[in-house]
Amino acid sequence: MAQQPLPTSAQPTDIYGGDEVSALVLDPGYCNTRAGFAGEDVPKSILPSFYGHVTSDPPRDLFGDECIIPRSDFEVRNYMNKDSVVEDWDVAAKMWEFMLVKRLQPERQTPPSKNKLNDDVKEQDGEGDVAMEEVEAMEKALEEYPLLMTEAPWNSPKAREKAIELSMESWGTPAFWLSRTPVLSSFAAGKATALVIDVGGANTSVTAIHDGMVLKRSIQRSPAGGLWLSSQIRNMWETSEPKVDLIPTFMVENKTPVDALAPAQARLREFPYKIHDSYRAFEEERLLTEFKESVVEVWRGPGRYGAAGNEEYIKSQPGRVFEMPDGYNQMWREQRFKVAEGMWDENAGYPVPESERLTKAQTIPELIRSALNAIDVDLRGNLLANVVVTGSTSLINGFNDRLNNELTAMYPGLKIKIHAAGLSSERRFGAWIGGSILASLGTFHQMWISKKEYEENGVGIVEKRCK
Amino acid sequence: MSQSGAKVSPQVSEEFQNLKRSNDKNRVLRYIIFKLSDDYSQIEVEHADADSDWENFREKLLNATSKSKTGAVGKGPRYAVYDFGFKFDGRDINKIILIAWSPDDAGVHPKMIYAASKEALKRSLEGFAYEIQANDSDDLEHSSILNAVLAKMNA
Ligand SMILES: Nc1ncnc2c1ncn2[C@@H]1O[C@H](COP(=O)(O)OP(=O)(O)O)[C@@H](O)[C@H]1O
Numbered sequence: 210m211a212q213q214p215l216p217t218s219a220q221p222t223d224i225y226g227g228d229e230v231s232a233l234v235l236d237p238g239y240c241n242t243r244a245g246f247a248g249e250d251v252p253k254s255i256l257p258s259f260y261g262h263v264t265s266d267p268p269r270d271l272f273g274d275e276c277i278i279p280r281s282d283f284e285v286r287n288y289m290n291k292d293s294v295v296e297d298w299d300v301a302a303k304m305w306e307f308m309l310v311k312r313l314q315p316e317r318q319t320p321p322s323k324n325k326l327n328d329d330v331k332e333q334d335g336e337g338d339v340a341m342e343e344v345e346a347m348e349k350a351l352e353e354y355p356l357l358m359t360e361a362p363w364n365s366p367k368a369r370e371k372a373i374e375l376s377m378e379s380w381g382t383p384a385f386w387l388s389r390t391p392v393l394s395s396f397a398a399g400k401a402t403a404l405v406i407d408v409g410g411a412n413t414s415v416t417a418i419h420d421g422m423v424l425k426r427s428i429q430r431s432p433a434g435g436l437w438l439s440s441q442i443r444n445m446w447e448t449s450e451p452k453v454d455l456i457p458t459f460m461v462e463n464k465t466p467v468d469a470l471a472p473a474q475a476r477l478r479e480f481p482y483k484i485h486d487s488y489r490a491f492e493e494e495r496l497l498t499e500f501k502e503s504v505v506e507v508w509r510g511p512g513r514y515g516a517a518g519n520e521e522y523i524k525s526q527p528g529r530v531f532e533m534p535d536g537y538n539q540m541w542r543e544q545r546f547k548v549a550e551g552m553w554d555e556n557a558g559y560p561v562p563e564s565e566r567l568t569k570a571q572t573i574p575e576l577i578r579s580a581l582n583a584i585d586v587d588l589r590g591n592l593l594a595n596v597v598v599t600g601s602t603s604l605i606n607g608f609n610d611r612l613n614n615e616l617t618a619m620y621p622g623l624k625i626k627i628h629a630a631g632l633s634s635e636r637r638f639g640a641w642i643g644g645s646i647l648a649s650l651g652t653f654h655q656m657w658i659s660k661k662e663y664e665e666n667g668v669g670i671v672e673k674r675c676k
Numbered sequence: 677m678s679q680s681g682a683k684v685s686p687q688v689s690e691e692f693q694n695l696k697r698s699n700d701k702n703r704v705l706r707y708i709i710f711k712l713s714d715d716y717s718q719i720e721v722e723h724a725d726a727d728s729d730w731e732n733f734r735e736k737l738l739n740a741t742s743k744s745k746t747g748a749v750g751k752g753p754r755y756a757v758y759d760f761g762f763k764f765d766g767r768d769i770n771k772i773i774l775i776a777w778s779p780d781d782a783g784v785h786p787k788m789i790y791a792a793s794k795e796a797l798k799r800s801l802e803g804f805a806y807e808i809q810a811n812d813s814d815d816l817e818h819s820s821i822l823n824a825v826l827a828k829m830n831a
């Protein structure tokens with residue numbers, strides 16, 4: 210039913226035209242940004258939230274995975290900060306427009322002469338003819354499409370206002386809505402009340418949802434997410450015997466197979482220009498993600514990995530072989546558990562620079578404890594019986610078992626039940642999928658903030674309506 | 677209104693009044709099961725019954741279905757209110773409980789819509805005592821519900 214348009218008579222005309230246009234859904238995270246049509250099962254366009262920036266004159270930004278390749282005078286940047294809040298609004302606008310227009314509707318993109326001109330529209334708005342013309346060119350971009358965006362539950366009021374302003378003023382969307390990611394994940398799990406644990410890229414966060422509302426005081430977050438795990442793996446490779454060189458795929462010209470633990474025999478590509486560290490780091494992350502997917506595992510418990518006997522046991526178990534892009538390969542046994550242990554136990558894991566060290570309070574069990582301590586005790590039982598796990602880093606093998614064991618030990622006598630979508634797409638895109646379903650509902654037309662409402666009330670309407 | 681924009685049929689509060697004026701001498705209703713209409717626009721009464729057999733009620737929830745957006749029929753969420761009788765401190769008491777039933781193995785589509793529409797229903801049910809979220813068949817066992825209710829009484 211989702212994609213069937215409502216009978217025209219049932220749609221208020223000030224919201225959207227009443228034709229068969231479906232809404233758009235945009236879910237920006239620190240590592241990935243997801244965009245697609247409401248009513249579809251998965252986002253049609255998924256791009257890294259990293260983009261290319263050419264530093265030579267004239268400087269310009271390049272969007273899309275295929276543009277992030279070795280080139281001269283080239284850096285990789287991110288439009289978000291590590292709190293998953295937009296840092297550079299000009300670039301965010303360009304990146305989102307690139308996805309929502311070029312990627313989703315290639316047939317109706319604005320002429321190239323116009324669509325890369327959108328850099329300074331916000332600042333220049335109303336200041337002279339050139340800027341006005343650009344604004345008008347972009348206004349066509351999403352004139353027919355209601356837009357539902359997701360946001361972190363700690364998103365700032367300013368950033369929320371920026372989002373609706375961009376949507377309404379720059380893209381001319383007829384309707385707009387903002388939903389908080391943990392609310393969407395909770396609903397998608399069939400729960401109006403849940404404790405949502407989002408193990409994402411730059412953060413892990415814990416948020417209690419009660420009757421569909423975020424309990425603000427409960428919100429806890431720390432860096433104990435995917436990038437932190439990456440830094441553990443880097444350290445493990447660095448200190449491994451023999452040391453494992455982190456050479457990303459783009460640097461390898463060709464390789465010859467070698468025995469396990471033997472030095473790699475590969476010819477590396479040479480570039481007639483300097484490869485910027487930010488580009489290399491981006492490519493390293495791709496490789497680290499592969500390693501997480503296929504090798505890393507969470508010690509399931511009960512108890513900590515460091516408890517007597519566990520390591521001996523793991524050493525007796527089959528390991529996992531991983532081959533680096535340069536051909537170096539080895540079996541990983543106890544290390545592949547140890548590397549994820551620091552998310553649970555601040556004294557475990559691999560030593561990292563002081564600035565990256567997690568405190569006890571930043572480990573996942575303590576984030577949960579703090580979240581529950583911040584709210585009414587009476588809610589505790591209900592929340593622990595409805596724990597929803599989401600975010601791509603939660604896909605590491607063993608994660609849910611460990612979480613279950615930790616919570617059982619922390620809250621003896623209370624029923625603990627963890628809900629984690631079995632489909633990995635639902636775990637990776639949980640918030641997007643929730644938004645897609647909501648925005649596709651015929652009844653949702655009454656929820657949207659319409660253009661008219663926006664014009665009458667201004668940006669403040671988003672705080673009033675999207676609670 | 678709920679976050680999905682779904683509405684509530686007027687019949688919902690009419691039947692709820694019938695449940696509220698029930699007691700063991702005059703058992704007009706024991707429970708009501710609510711569902712979202714097939715187009716997911718409105719919450720309606722699916723069953724209203726005076727039958728006090730918990731297992732019959734539970735079966736109805738366990739067998740409930742919903743259509744996915746492709747039309748495939750799968751397990752379905754429901755809402756229900758039940759006039760739940762039990763002993764507390766040696767006395768017989770009744771509490772009306774609201775159950776939000778969303779089986780884990782239902783599709784993401786109906787689960788999302790039921791969860792996002794629940795507030796609308798709650799607002800038209802003035803006077804139930806406790807709310808219970810149930811997600812698997814164990815959660816719907818009489819003993820699980822009783823434990824949940826006792827925990828809330830003692831809280
Ligand atoms: N299968 C996997 N197992 C473990 N980690 C993964 C997997 N797939 C992706 N990741 C990691 O998940 C992180 C991105 O998570 P995501 O939930 O998409 O973040 P965000 O929403 O913050 O952008 C990255 O650090 C990536 O390395």
Ligand SMILES: [Mg+2]
Nearest residue numbers: 238409410600
């Ligand atoms: Mg995320």
